[in-house]
Amino acid sequence: MEFTVSRADLVRELNLSQGVVEKKTTIPILSNILLEADGDRLLLTATDLELGVRSSCAAKVKKKGAGTIPARRLLDYVRLLPEGEVQVKILENQWASLVCGRSKTRIAGMSRESFPELPAMPAVLAEIPIGVLAGMIAKTIFAISSEESRFTLNGALLVLKKGSMAMVATDGHRLAMVESSGDLPGVTGAYRALLPRKAMAELQKLATDATPDSVLRFAGDENHLFFELGGRMLLSRKLTGNFPDFERVLPKEHAHSVSVNRDEFRGAIERVAQFSDERSRGIRVAAGAGELKVHSSVSETGESEDSIAAAYDGPAVEIGFNAEYLLDFLRAVATEEVTFLFKDAHSAGELRPGGEKPDNYRYVIMPMRI
Numbered sequence: 001m002e003f004t005v006s007r008a009d010l011v012r013e014l015n016l017s018q019g020v021v022e023k024k025t026t027i028p029i030l031s032n033i034l035l036e037a038d039g040d041r042l043l044l045t046a047t048d049l050e051l052g053v054r055s056s057c058a059a060k061v062k063k064k065g066a067g068t069i070p071a072r073r074l075l076d077y078v079r080l081l082p083e084g085e086v087q088v089k090i091l092e093n094q095w096a097s098l099v100c101g102r103s104k105t106r107i108a109g110m111s112r113e114s115f116p117e118l119p120a121m122p123a124v125l126a127e128i129p130i131g132v133l134a135g136m137i138a139k140t141i142f143a144i145s146s147e148e149s150r151f152t153l154n155g156a157l158l159v160l161k162k163g164s165m166a167m168v169a170t171d172g173h174r175l176a177m178v179e180s181s182g183d184l185p186g187v188t189g190a191y192r193a194l195l196p197r198k199a200m201a202e203l204q205k206l207a208t209d210a211t212p213d214s215v216l217r218f219a220g221d222e223n224h225l226f227f228e229l230g231g232r233m234l235l236s237r238k239l240t241g242n243f244p245d246f247e248r249v250l251p252k253e254h255a256h257s258v259s260v261n262r263d264e265f266r267g268a269i270e271r272v273a274q275f276s277d278e279r280s281r282g283i284r285v286a287a288g289a290g291e292l293k294v295h296s297s298v299s300e301t302g303e304s305e306d307s308i309a310a311a312y313d314g315p316a317v318e319i320g321f322n323a324e325y326l327l328d329f330l331r332a333v334a335t336e337e338v339t340f341l342f343k344d345a346h347s348a349g350e351l352r353p354g355g356e357k358p359d360n361y362r363y364v365i366m367p368m369r370i
Contacts, residue, residue: 001065002089003037007081007100009057010042012209014075016232017046019202020053021071032068034115035090037061045118046071051198052118055232066112069096077105118235121226124217126160127185130203130229131212136167137200139178139361142328144197145171152241155196160187160218168246174325174365175249193225194239202234203227250364251350254341258287259311259354262338266330268294268306273323275304282370285326285340286318292340296323319345320370326351329363 014033022030025048034045042059046052067090077098078086087099094109137156145153156169166179206216206229217228220238227234269283276283276296286293292310297303319342329351330338337354351363 001035001037001067002061002063002087003042004060004062004085004087005042005057007078007084007086010078010086011075013042013044013055013057014071014078016055016205016209017044017053017071018075019198019205020046020048020051022048023072029068029110029114029116031070031072032110032115033071033074034066034068034112035088036066036112038064045115047116047118049116050196050237051202052235053202053232054118054235065090067094067096067109068112068115069107069109073107077107119221119224121228121233121235122219122221124186124219124228125191126187126218128165128216128218129212130207130210130214130216132165132180133216134204134207134212136165136178136180137204139332140167140169140176141197141200141204142332143169143171143174143176143363144200147171152194152239152243155194155239156200157243157246158193158195160184160191162187162189168243170244170246170249173322174363175246176329176361176363177246177250178361180360191220192243193220194241194243195225196236196239199225199227199234199236206232206234249348250362251341251343251348254350255343256287256312256314256317257339257341258292259337259339260292260308262330262333262336262354264308265292265338266327268292268308269323269326269330272296272304272306273327275302276323280368280370281323281325282320282368283323283326284318284320284370286316287312287314287340287342288316289313317342317345319349320368321349321365322368325365329365333361 017033036043041056043056045054081100089097094111096107096109098105140156156167159166164181168177219226225236272283272294277298283296291307293307295305333353335353339352339354342349348364348366353361
């Protein structure tokens with residue numbers, strides 16, 4: 001195989017594969033990227049058996065063929081080359097020869113015969129604006145459980161319906177749910193799938209290289225989910241198991257609500273959290289007439305209290321929360337105000353963005369004893 005490709009194009013597509021390629025693996029071929037040259041295109045494929053990415057770029061192909069090269073080493077080297085064209089030749093012994101200007105390098109590769117075959121994308125189920133999907137991921141990904149034993153919570157539930165799309169994530173202590181209304185071309189009935197966290201992170205990367213209104217083609221089979229955007233395709237193995245009945249967890253009503261400035265609330269929590277317990281991150285949030293107080297104390301290190309103006313005229317209520325859980329939400333929303341809804345010190349609280357439809361983004365957080 002022999003081809004010439006732009007250094008900038010090669011670096012861009014190799015960057016896309018880095019989140020997928022296995023850094024430490026007992027299967028050496030999974031550390032490699034598959035290069036296939038044919039016609040006027042170079043096709044690049046990477047996989048860790050759970051996630052796969054396939055992309056392409058323009059190339060001048062002198063001799064078609066395929067081979068694999070260590071992905072990290074290839075990117076680290078090509079990134080350091082000067083702008084221009086890179087000539088790549090994969091020899092019969094699987095070594096790759098790279099020439100760019102006066103730079104010449106040889107890298108040991110492996111036969112493509114042992115590289116896993118990725119399944120073909122089935123019929124498209126829906127067309128989704130990538131900006132909408134990336135926004136939903138940003139508002140839910142932090143609520144995914146990091147405990148591997150709770151594998152059904154290691155991703156988010158994606159629900160497609162005619163006229164709407166929703167994404168839900170929970171770790172058992174909090175739940176983030178975001179909905180988007182609007183027709184999705186191709187959706188005729190309800191479709192539910194568990195999308196792994198790693199796939200969600202890679203979709204966010206895809207979105208950074210696209211315009212917000214670019215349309216993503218979505219498909220699924222029995223074991224995999226497929227996302228195609230332009231000339232790039234991401235596929236992910238589905239998470240198996242049953243996601244919790246999240247609708248049962250969502251509070252039906254709240255006795256009280258407080259509206260506060262998002263930046264002021266975030267700043268108060270960040271300052272006070274410096275004096276919270278390092279493990280529990282517990283702080284107290286107290287609603288009182290016209291203000292919201294945030295307080296924490298640890299006998300060995302000190303204590304801190306902050307108060308901000310708030311639109312509230314109900315009874316005084318103090319609730320304990322994990323500071324990081326609150327901050328995750330406040331960093332994810334962009335509205336000037338947020339609404340904090342609650343019943344009492346022992347019931348789940350809820351945060352919603354101000355100014356948006358109340359059911360568009362809901363963040364439910366369990367109280368904690370401090």
